[in-house]
């Protein structure tokens with residue numbers, strides 16, 4: 001089960017402060033979306049609107065074409081997993097998983113049990129006595145086993161160690177093959193997680209900065225290296241994000257269409273075209289926007 005998500009001119013205000021500014025965006029069903037942005041960019045605000053935790057000040061959010069806010073049928077299709085505060089939670093992990101299985105229509109308890117084994121979650125401990133990483137594993141187990149058509153992980157892996165995060169990433173890819181859904185993964189671990197993304201959304205200061213398939217983003221980002229003069233001439237009409245120079249050699253990071261003719265031109269000029277990571281593009285695209 002999977003579903004599309006559509007935001008139409010969404011603005012979210014906290015008193016006079018605009019956390020989201022006229023964001024329009026469609027998230028295609030069945031894809032894994034990476035949502036990235038600097039601290040305070042508006043990621044959690046955006047995700048809490050999709051999960052109908054709050055109402056936008058202006059605009060609307062549709063799940064498979066119908067508004068999600070105060071619409072129980074659509075709301076139960078969205079699982080929003082975030083870094084919860086479990087200080088007061090004295091129930092056992094087992095109980096919380098059982099509770100989730102009651103209110104999540106697609107919950108798969110057999111899969112939850114496999115995940116409990118994979119993450120070695122001590123299910124008989126009260127949740128507030130679990131380590132931070134174990135509490136995150138509990139959230140992740142509930143999120144994955146819920147198999148909600150729209151599954152959102154908002155930095156839900158905070159506190160999980162690297163091997164546990166690796167298990168989580170592998171599970172997403174494995175489960176996506178048989179139980180395809182629409183994932184939205186918000187993260188600061190861009191270089192660690194980018195291989196998961198089918199689609200990349202970048203927001204900056206409440207505005208949509210980029211919304212492209214991952215392949216398009218990687219093909220548009222490039223570093224052009226060669227003699228400073230040649231590199232400057234070649235990139236003069238392109239969007240330049242960053243440059244570094246050592247003696248007469250220059251390397252410029254660009255973002256734009258590098259078609260075959262342009263690539264041949266670079267080759268003829270003896271310029272080298274190299275790849276740029278999503279993390280580097282993110283750093284310099286948001287720097288440029290600021």
Ligand SMILES: Nc1ncnc2c1ncn2[C@@H]1O[C@H](COP(=O)(O)OP(=O)(O)OP(=O)(O)O)[C@@H](O)[C@H]1O
Nearest residue numbers: 014017018019037038039040041042043044045046
């Ligand atoms: N309840 C609130 N009242 C007032 N301002 C808020 C509230 N919630 C969020 N904000 C503000 O909205 C902006 C966006 O916050 P949000 O939590 O969505 O950012 P984020 O991208 O998730 O950040 P981070 O990566 O640091 O978690 C911030 O400036 C934040 O201070």
